Amino acid sequence: xxxxxxxxxxxxxxxxxxxxxxxxxxxxxxxxxxxxxxxxxxxxxxxxxxxxxxxxxxxxxxxxxxxxxxxxxxxxxxxxxxxxxxxxxxxxxxxxxxxxxxxxxxxxxxxxxxxxxxxxxxxxxxxxxxxxxxxxxxxxxxxxxxxxxxxxxxxxxxxxxxxxxxxxxxxxxxxxxxxxxxxxxxxxxxxxxxxxxxxxxxxxxxxxxxxxxxxxxxxxxxxxxxxxxxxxxxxxxxxxxxxxxxxxxxxxxxxxxxxx
Amino acid sequence: xxxxxxxxxxxxxxxxxxxxxxxxxxxxxxxxxxxxxxxxxxxxxxxxxxxxxxxxxxxxxxxxxxxxxxxxxxxxxxxxxxxxxxxxxxxxxxxxxxxxxxxxxxxxxxxxxxxxxxxxxxxxxxxxxxxxxxxxxxxxxxxxxxxxxxxxxxxxxxxxxxxxxxxxxxxxxxxxxxxxxxxxxxxxxxxxxxxxxxxxxxxxxxxxxxxxxxxxxxxxxxxxxxxxxxxxxxxxxxxxxxxxxxxxxxxxxxxxxxxx
Numbered sequence: 001x002x003x004x005x006x007x008x009x010x011x012x013x014x015x016x017x018x019x020x021x022x023x024x025x026x027x028x029x030x031x032x033x034x035x036x037x038x039x040x041x042x043x044x045x046x047x048x049x050x051x052x053x054x055x056x057x058x059x060x061x062x063x064x065x066x067x068x069x070x071x072x073x074x075x076x077x078x079x080x081x082x083x084x085x086x087x088x089x090x091x092x093x094x095x096x097x098x099x100x101x102x103x104x105x106x107x108x109x110x111x112x113x114x115x116x117x118x119x120x121x122x123x124x125x126x127x128x129x130x131x132x133x134x135x136x137x138x139x140x141x142x143x144x145x146x147x148x149x150x151x152x153x154x155x156x157x158x159x160x161x162x163x164x165x166x167x168x169x170x171x172x173x174x175x176x177x178x179x180x181x182x183x184x185x186x187x188x189x190x191x192x193x194x195x196x197x198x199x200x201x202x203x204x205x206x207x208x209x210x211x212x213x214x215x216x217x218x219x220x221x222x223x224x225x226x227x228x229x230x231x232x233x234x235x236x237x238x239x240x241x242x243x244x245x246x247x248x249x250x251x252x253x254x255x256x257x258x259x260x
Numbered sequence: 261x262x263x264x265x266x267x268x269x270x271x272x273x274x275x276x277x278x279x280x281x282x283x284x285x286x287x288x289x290x291x292x293x294x295x296x297x298x299x300x301x302x303x304x305x306x307x308x309x310x311x312x313x314x315x316x317x318x319x320x321x322x323x324x325x326x327x328x329x330x331x332x333x334x335x336x337x338x339x340x341x342x343x344x345x346x347x348x349x350x351x352x353x354x355x356x357x358x359x360x361x362x363x364x365x366x367x368x369x370x371x372x373x374x375x376x377x378x379x380x381x382x383x384x385x386x387x388x389x390x391x392x393x394x395x396x397x398x399x400x401x402x403x404x405x406x407x408x409x410x411x412x413x414x415x416x417x418x419x420x421x422x423x424x425x426x427x428x429x430x431x432x433x434x435x436x437x438x439x440x441x442x443x444x445x446x447x448x449x450x451x452x453x454x455x456x457x458x459x460x461x462x463x464x465x466x467x468x469x470x471x472x473x474x475x476x477x478x479x480x481x482x483x484x485x486x487x488x489x490x491x492x493x494x495x496x497x498x499x500x501x502x503x504x505x506x507x508x509x510x511x512x513x514x515x516x517x518x519x520x
Contacts, residue, residue: 006271006272006274006480006488007269007270007271007272007480008269008270008476008479008480009267009268009269009270010267010268010269010270010476011266011267012266012267014266114431115430115431166467169429169430169468169512170375170429170430170431170512171369171374171375171430171511171512172438172468172471172510172511172512173448173466173468173509173510173511173512174448174449174466174467174468174469174471174510175466175467175468176468176471176472176475177472177475178432188433188434189434206433206434206435207426207434207435208429208432208433208434208435208436209434209479211432211434211436211475212436212437212475212476212478212479213476213479215436215437215471215472215475215476216268216270216472216473216475216476216477217476218472219268219469219472219473219496219497220266220267220268228266236479237479249433250432250433250434251431251432251433252429252430252431252432252433
């Protein structure tokens, strides 16, 4: 498919099987992209956006709620938000700070820095109907880097990999795709010192490029995320691929959070 | 250009002249899209994303700082944030609430409900080097609807129009494109009651579709926004176009803001 200049294309990568614990994601991707029906082989500059869920699954980040013993604090929080005390215990284990508790609401700062409902623990689309939940990857930036390296080793092309999740936002309703893991792309681009067309300093000094890509990719990943868990993005400007920065740089620390 | 299924394409609409106060945006768009070099005529289901700046300019939302007399509260706030007291006065006029003041920081809830630095008043890329600033459109949802209607009258096609700005976010660094005006598309999609593939209720119940589209569109609009102020999006699923909801539904009121 030809892509015009100044165009971005987000395209589902079809043909991935259901991902299971221990699966080699790079190998599954290779198979999906090698199929005759695949739209085009991977090329330098392509950006693959993966649903967090398949990365977590491949890394076996499942936890059976049966195995979780809630501490006193979890029982107390669970009573306040009306959630399963075992889930709340996992939220405490995954987080550095509880940000907000209310009926049906438990917002935490994940140990990776992300502020998100239930510490981003996923209870949906877990197979078998059992009481397992799915935690975030241990180090999503590293997970992304491993895939970049594996694709390079296998295909000889230099791509970027983003891992996307969907978070709610303060002040705005609805969830939006965000980037929780990034390799090969400049997750946050710093424009400080650059001038606008009238020679004034730009007011906007940092661009959350990885989040902007994951936001639109989430629409192609779809709500259920599993049928189409990988999206290929083409047309990302080369300048965003030259100085990779991991997704962890997108985290605004509590100390510098001017919005709270 | 053929677009595969499950693909979204964001493509700059080239050929727009610099937009000036009083310009008929629909006519300018028509001219740009009628050029022989234009990639393809507008079609039903196309989504046009416009930079806020050109909509504000066409509606003559310029204010000369010379004409602004700061009230006492503006002088006091300006001393705390180190900003021009006339700009701070405009922020007060545009807002319903000041959310945060710190050196070089002034975050307000715009009267439209958006929580944003400087009430989204734009000081960059205003021509002539004068001391004019640019306010948001008075009613961006209505601005979007007028363009939808004008395009329908002129081309006979049913499109959607989004107006995009870039806002900073709590907890995450960098700005990200967001939707401040929407017509012809379901800005916020409610999935409550829908089930995942295992038959469980979806955890994520509302999708900020318009924000997700504006996020990626912002990358094509570019940082300076003026050279390429319009992006055409193709491939938006038909189900998001059937029940239009304006961008104002994306606003989370202070009372229901569970994140604060």
